[in-house]
Amino acid sequence: MDTATLVTFIIYLIGMLGIGIFMYYRTNDLSDYVLGGRKLRPGVAALSAGASDMSGWLLLGLPGAIYATGFGEAWMAIGLSIGAYLNWQFIAKRLRVYTEVSDNSITVPDFLGNRFKDPYLLRVISALVILLFFTFYTSSGMVAGAKLFEASFGLSYQTALWIGTIVVVSYTFLGGFLAVAWTDFVQGSLMFLALIVVPIVAVTEIGGIQEAVQAVGEIRPDNLDMVTGVGVMAIISSLAWGLGYFGQPHIIVRFMALRSKNDVPIAKFIGTTWMILGLYGAIFTGFMGLAFINSQDVSILSAYGIEVVTENGVHMLGDPEKIFIAFTQILFHPIVAGILLAAILSAIMSTIDSQLLVSSSAVAEDFYKAIFRRNATDKELVWVGRMATLVIALIAALIAMNPESSVLELVSYAWAGFGAAFGPIILLSLFWQRMTRNGALAGIIVGALTVIVWGGFLEGGLFDLYEILPGFLFNTIVTVIISLMEKPSAQIEAEFADVLTKIKE
Amino acid sequence: MEYSIPALTWVWLFVPMPLVIVLSVLTWIVERRR
Numbered sequence: 001m002d003t004a005t006l007v008t009f010i011i012y013l014i015g016m017l018g019i020g021i022f023m024y025y026r027t028n029d030l031s032d033y034v035l036g037g038r039k040l041r042p043g044v045a046a047l048s049a050g051a052s053d054m055s056g057w058l059l060l061g062l063p064g065a066i067y068a069t070g071f072g073e074a075w076m077a078i079g080l081s082i083g084a085y086l087n088w089q090f091i092a093k094r095l096r097v098y099t100e101v102s103d104n105s106i107t108v109p110d111f112l113g114n115r116f117k118d119p120y121l122l123r124v125i126s127a128l129v130i131l132l133f134f135t136f137y138t139s140s141g142m143v144a145g146a147k148l149f150e151a152s153f154g155l156s157y158q159t160a161l162w163i164g165t166i167v168v169v170s171y172t173f174l175g176g177f178l179a180v181a182w183t184d185f186v187q188g189s190l191m192f193l194a195l196i197v198v199p200i201v202a203v204t205e206i207g208g209i210q211e212a213v214q215a216v217g218e219i220r221p222d223n224l225d226m227v228t229g230v231g232v233m234a235i236i237s238s239l240a241w242g243l244g245y246f247g248q249p250h251i252i253v254r255f256m257a258l259r260s261k262n263d264v265p266i267a268k269f270i271g272t273t274w275m276i277l278g279l280y281g282a283i284f285t286g287f288m289g290l291a292f293i294n295s296q297d298v299s300i301l302s303a304y305g306i307e308v309v310t311e312n313g314v315h316m317l318g319d320p321e322k323i324f325i326a327f328t329q330i331l332f333h334p335i336v337a338g339i340l341l342a343a344i345l346s347a348i349m350s351t352i353d354s355q356l357l358v359s360s361s362a363v364a365e366d367f368y369k370a371i372f373r374r375n376a377t378d379k380e381l382v383w384v385g386r387m388a389t390l391v392i393a394l395i396a397a398l399i400a401m402n403p404e405s406s407v408l409e410l411v412s413y414a415w416a417g418f419g420a421a422f423g424p425i426i427l428l429s430l431f432w433q434r435m436t437r438n439g440a441l442a443g444i445i446v447g448a449l450t451v452i453v454w455g456g457f458l459e460g461g462l463f464d465l466y467e468i469l470p471g472f473l474f475n476t477i478v479t480v481i482i483s484l485m486e487k488p489s490a491q492i493e494a495e496f497a498d499v500l501t502k503i504k505e
Numbered sequence: 506m507e508y509s510i511p512a513l514t515w516v517w518l519f520v521p522m523p524l525v526i527v528l529s530v531l532t533w534i535v536e537r538r539r
Binding site: 213 | 517
């Protein structure tokens with residue numbers, strides 16, 4: 001690792017800590033700690049939602065998949081773009097208004113509890129699901145971050161894990177939501193910059209887009225085709241990822257934190273544009289990679305420590321997911337390489353911090369305050385939130401100490417699990433006055449169980465379909481049927497009508 | 506042999522996602538007018 005790269009990287013980490021310390025002095029109560037006091041500007045909310053959502057997949061997974069198999073892997077990008085847009089379009093404004101009207105709800109379980117006037121069961125079950133899955137989700141992010149540190153700096157995996165954990169936990173612990181949102185904003189900007197700069201420099205280096213297409217065609221003509229050879233089931237499954245957005249607590253909490261409902265349209269535009277341009281950057285980084293790596297001398301690649309395998313005379317990276325890292329090492333000055341490397345870690349950190357905060361919010365607001373200490377002071381709740389951040393991060397780091405742990409496989413169900421369990425519930429609760437608490441409860445259970453059974457135990461034919469699709473569908477059906485069998489209280493109906501009035505104001 | 510990106514791939518790759526950006530601009534303008 002070049003010293004200039006290392007110094008740039010360390011400056012980035014110190015900057016993140018600085019934001020945490022600055023926001024510590026702006027955090028006075030639990031609403032500040034878990035929701036930034038609902039004062040988030042649209043640009044910050046948009047980039048924060050995007051950065052929390054994307055994780056290392058945007059800079060490692062997607063370019064790697066396109067590099068290895070071509071445009072056929074771009075379907076998921078389309079599904080996610082549409083899903084993220086619909087989330088902003090249909091959920092953001094209503095959720096912002098509803099959560100404020102409904103007893104100023106500050107977490108997703110808090111909202112569900114208040115929306116259906118159920119102070120315990122619905123809230124606690126939702127909070128438990130969040131706590132369980134996000135602890136493992138956080139843990140999996142820590143593994144990815146530590147592996148990046150390990151590969152980039154030559155540190156041992158364990159040392160890398162604890163350095164990364166200490167930095168993320170420090171700023172989340174101190175500055176809560178404000179620190180997380182503002183670090184996400186900086187991290188999202190870095191990711192965007194990296195995803196625009198890398199493919200542009202790469203295509204210039206190759207000699208133009210047509211030259212890159214020609215080179216890729218000569219190596220693997222199938223990589224140019226997004227349709228032929230990709231099964232209908234695979235396309236539907238990839239597009240279905242977009243359904244997951246409506247139920248991701250760490251993303252929709254950004255909508256609740258917006259300064260005003262009137263900020264939603266501009267935030268939607270910023271968030272959508274950021275995400276789609278970033279996805280294009282990732283797609284073309286992977287695409288250019290095949291032409292670029294093959295055109296390089298193996299001895300040059302080896303000098304950078306890049307592992308190369310040669311198949312039928314074609315040089316390929318040993319690990320396709322390192323294509324973005326390979327570009328940063330070969331094409332850029334060490335200082336710029338440090339910034340680009342920081343962008344990859346940013347993608348990972350911005351997801352870890354958000355999930356960590358959503359989990360600690362669940363402990364402070366939905367367990368501690370809701371069950372044990374209804375009259376807890378603001379100061380006390382903030383400190384419970386901070387301690388929860390610390391404890392959850394510690395548990396996640398301990399799990400991450402063994403990167404081969406099978407418990408981390410749970411993460412593969414997390415996106416579908418949240419999407420299928422909470423997605424229809426959030427949508428229906430915002431748009432359907434007749435929805436009842438029992439309908440919501442049954443829907444969450446059916447959605448979650450469908451994902452586990454479909455994804456874990458059934459396979460072949462229709463069961464190869466991504467589990468979020470049947471989970472989402474069955475949840476919706478069950479929620480509607482159960483809700484139609486009873487009637488919501490007059491208080492719930494009146495509150496719903498109040499929300500509609502406030503949305504139109 | 507000269508290679509190019511197939512027409513259908515062009516359509517799927519460069520129509521839906523930019524269309525989403527256009528939609529976000531249009532809805533932004535409409536909501537601002539309201």
